[in-house]
Amino acid sequence: MQQNNTNFTSKSSDDEISLLEIGQALAKYKWIIGITTIFFFLIGTVYAIWATPIYQSEALLAPTTVQKSNNRFASLTRHYSGLENFAGNTLPTHHSLHTAIAVLESRRFIQKFIRTYQLKPLLFPKKWDNQSKTWRPSPKDHWWNIKKYFINQDTNMPDTMEPNPELTYLKFKNALNISVDKKTDLVAISFDWPEPELASQWVNQLIHEINETLRKKAIIKSENSIVFLEKQLQTAQLDELRVLYGELIQKQIKNITLAQANEAYAFEILDEAIVPEHPIKPKRLLIMLLSLIIGLILGSIIALIKNFIQKQKVALISSTSQHTCA
Numbered sequence: 001m002q003q004n005n006t007n008f009t010s011k012s013s014d015d016e017i018s019l020l021e022i023g024q025a026l027a028k029y030k031w032i033i034g035i036t037t038i039f040f041f042l043i044g045t046v047y048a049i050w051a052t053p054i055y056q057s058e059a060l061l062a063p064t065t066v067q068k069s070n071n072r073f074a075s076l077t078r079h080y081s082g083l084e085n086f087a088g089n090t091l092p093t094h095h096s097l098h099t100a101i102a103v104l105e106s107r108r109f110i111q112k113f114i115r116t117y118q119l120k121p122l123l124f125p126k127k128w129d130n131q132s133k134t135w136r137p138s139p140k141d142h143w144w145n146i147k148k149y150f151i152n153q154d155t156n157m158p159d160t161m162e163p164n165p166e167l168t169y170l171k172f173k174n175a176l177n178i179s180v181d182k183k184t185d186l187v188a189i190s191f192d193w194p195e196p197e198l199a200s201q202w203v204n205q206l207i208h209e210i211n212e213t214l215r216k217k218a219i220i221k222s223e224n225s226i227v228f229l230e231k232q233l234q235t236a237q238l239d240e241l242r243v244l245y246g247e248l249i250q251k252q253i254k255n256i257t258l259a260q261a262n263e264a265y266a267f268e269i270l271d272e273a274i275v276p277e278h279p280i281k282p283k284r285l286l287i288m289l290l291s292l293i294i295g296l297i298l299g300s301i302i303a304l305i306k307n308f309i310q311k312q313k314v315a316l317i318s319s320t321s322q323h324t325c326a
Contacts, residue, residue, distance in 0.1 A: 025307035026300060036299030037292060041221035044291020056177075057200035058190035059207060060271040063097040064264060097185055100266040104210045106187075108244055110176075111169050115211055120163065122198060123171050127161040134162035176206075187267060196276045203273035215265035222252040222259070 121128040177190045193199040233245040
């Protein structure tokens with residue numbers, strides 16, 4: 001029992017000595033800690049001050065929903081194979097929300113949106129010469145020649161800095177945020193950009209374009225359905241089929257009318273995007289605080305390493321002196 005107490009006392013004493021040595025090392029090289037902390041704090045402060053502020057403009061949307069077809073009509077269309085697709089409503093149903101969002105995020109839609117509103121110069125202002133309304137010439141310097149040699153010797157550098165469609169799409173897509181509340185199915189669309197006016201403008205334009213795109217697509221689909229159904233009506237022999245085709249044609253006409261009259265085809269705006277007043281980043285105080293903490297931690301680590309190296313040198317010199325005396 002006494003031996004266990006002795007071991008416990010010895011361990012506690014070793015821990016106290018270790019902590020005391022760490023404290024002495026930090027106090028001895030406090031100038032290193034101070035310089036490192038100040039250095040990182042200054043870097044963080046400069047970055048926080050000079051970093052480009054990013055603003056976020058957000059709109060809240062509700063998916064458009066309609067009532068489904070009645071049971072009698074649905075059962076008739078299911079009875080005749082291939083007619084189910086003609087029985088649906090034009091207005092998007094509740095379950096088509098994810099399809100509408102997929103179209104909104106698609107490469108084809110975003111690239112068309114960028115072309116329609118001529119956003120490429122606004123997305124890459126540093127590459128665009130606003131005075132001459134042209135793209136700036138490519139910098140044909142030695143760095144390009146080195147890259148060309150090691151990556152692809154047959155690559156020809158473009159004459160201008162105009163971004164390609166894929167790069168333009170990625171630049172826009174990375175700034176676009178779409179989230180869906182699983183409980184309410186409400187959709188939040190936001191855009192992060194250095195210019196708050198453009199951020200709000202683009203969000204509202206996106207909502208308008210997705211509604212128009214899906215609305216026109218539904219109208220064309222119904223018009224094509226009417227053409228097909230009219231041909232089937234002319235060749236139908238059974239009265240039941242003729243009645244069914246007539247009802248389907250009337251339904252498609254109704255769908256076209258509803259789509260033409262409804263501007264909020266896929267999404268209804270509950271809260272439109274406005275010009276934000278305050279940036280969402282950089283968070284200057286947080287950056288400065290983190291840089292201060294990082295500098296303090298790194299400075300302490302450097303001080304402990306330097307103290308360890310110094311102790312090793314002293315031990316080595318002492319050991320060499322003892323061997324020499326012997």
